[in-house]
Amino acid sequence: MGPMLAAIEFMTLIKDTSALGRRLVVHLYGSLALTGRGHQTDRAIVYGFAGLHPSTLEQHQLTPLTKLFDKLEPIAFPTMPHIEFFPHRDILFHQHEWLEEHPNGLKFELQGEEGILVTETYFSIGGGFIQTKRELNAVTAAQLSPTVPFPFSNATELLTLTQDHGFTIAEIIALNEQSLRPLDLISQQLETLTSAMTHCVKRGLTATELLPGSLKLSRRASPIYKTLSDPDNTQSIEASDWLSVFALAVNEENAAGHQVVTAPTNGAAGVVPAVLMYLMDHLGYQSAESREQFFFTAGAFGSILKRNASISGAEAGCQAEIGGAAAMAAAGLCAVLGGTPEQIENAAEIALEHHLGLTCDPVHGLVQIPCIERNAFGATKAYLAAKLALHGDGRHRVSFDQCVESLKQIGADMSTKYKETSLGGLAVNVTSC
Numbered sequence: 001m002g003p004m005l006a007a008i009e010f011m012t013l014i015k016d017t018s019a020l021g022r023r024l025v026v027h028l029y030g031s032l033a034l035t036g037r038g039h040q041t042d043r044a045i046v047y048g049f050a051g052l053h054p055s056t057l058e059q060h061q062l063t064p065l066t067k068l069f070d071k072l073e074p075i076a077f078p079t080m081p082h083i084e085f086f087p088h089r090d091i092l093f094h095q096h097e098w099l100e101e102h103p104n105g106l107k108f109e110l111q112g113e114e115g116i117l118v119t120e121t122y123f124s125i126g127g128g129f130i131q132t133k134r135e136l137n138a139v140t141a142a143q144l145s146p147t148v149p150f151p152f153s154n155a156t157e158l159l160t161l162t163q164d165h166g167f168t169i170a171e172i173i174a175l176n177e178q179s180l181r182p183l184d185l186i187s188q189q190l191e192t193l194t195s196a197m198t199h200c201v202k203r204g205l206t207a208t209e210l211l212p213g214s215l216k217l218s219r220r221a222s223p224i225y226k227t228l229s230d231p232d233n234t235q236s237i238e239a240s241d242w243l244s245v246f247a248l249a250v251n252e253e254n255a256a257g258h259q260v261v262t263a264p265t266n267g268a269a270g271v272v273p274a275v276l277m278y279l280m281d282h283l284g285y286q287s288a289e290s291r292e293q294f295f296f297t298a299g300a301f302g303s304i305l306k307r308n309a310s311i312s313g314a315e316a317g318c319q320a321e322i323g324g325a326a327a328m329a330a331a332g333l334c335a336v337l338g339g340t341p342e343q344i345e346n347a348a349e350i351a352l353e354h355h356l357g358l359t360c361d362p363v364h365g366l367v368q369i370p371c372i373e374r375n376a377f378g379a380t381k382a383y384l385a386a387k388l389a390l391h392g393d394g395r396h397r398v399s400f401d402q403c404v405e406s407l408k409q410i411g412a413d414m415s416t417k418y419k420e421t422s423l424g425g426l427a428v429n430v431t432s433c
């Protein structure tokens, strides 16, 4: 998603400068170069250049572009008719070069007869967020002078706000959000989010085609779902069965290149929707209020992790992606099930703590092994974390902030081999048939 948004932004930049170039060239560096083909980064860039946006794209819009891409044919963009783009020639994978600012770097160039006319470097920093080199290096104005009524920079401060003002975590976030945009817009956005997540789960539960890529994996969500839904099934069905099948469904959709909600990343996109689906369909929390409580609380812990450590596998390994998703889902679930702010913080902490040290080593660079199953484990751990926290009174020995700091330190010490480069672990030990 980050590279796609970067491509959209670069197209806007070119249009604004009205430079008449002939060739677009994209350089991918570091993790993006090493896993870019498996992660379909090159295709995402083509879609972004074509003006497709991840939040609105329909599958049928991708088909003509995908055909040209697969046939190695040039692609013309309606807004840039003078440019012919050959993705296989013009997207360069610099697998041994790293930009110093971030492991996921990409540089765009518009070239003319005289050389480079426009260039910009972006970093895909996780969660679909991108920053230019300038933005990454700058301390944002918002960080210096927060414009929300209840600013906080970590979980300890967030808990203090709840204690001082008597609000729940979700209420604090809701009030902050309302200071930035109207309430009905927020509600509408949350409903869009819910609908995108639930549709994705439902598509994944019925899709049967093989997953694309060299591993030739079959989908598992659909047959498992059939078994679970079969009225004649005599096996006992646990919460973990449903959580797993929902998470598998989403991440098979992600592996197929279909639309998912980045929550907090695409690789870890199954955990939060799986827990949400379980909450709505199996625990009966169907109201918009419950969903708001879930999302606001989950978002609070995701934003703390992003701010103080990372949600990016390329930066800190899978502990940041699946661990972050599990912490968010655990917090959201605990809140809806009636947890106090202290129990919610405990739930997020438990979920994150038991992902610490998890490496990112996707086989063949595809977001399939171990990613798809890993989401099922993330969702199940999130559920368990919320339940454990609810059994306690909120007092606990390890805080969420200590866990976040640990994740940051472990991520910094972790070998690059285990940070979305496919150079170590499963990625080198699971060989091709």
Ligand code: SF4
Residues within 6 Å of the ligand: 267, 268, 312, 313, 314, 317, 318, 319, 321, 322, 359, 360, 361, 362, 367, 370, 371, 374, 420
């Ligand atoms: S192993 Fe984890 S962090 Fe790496 S791509 Fe897969 S889900 Fe993302």
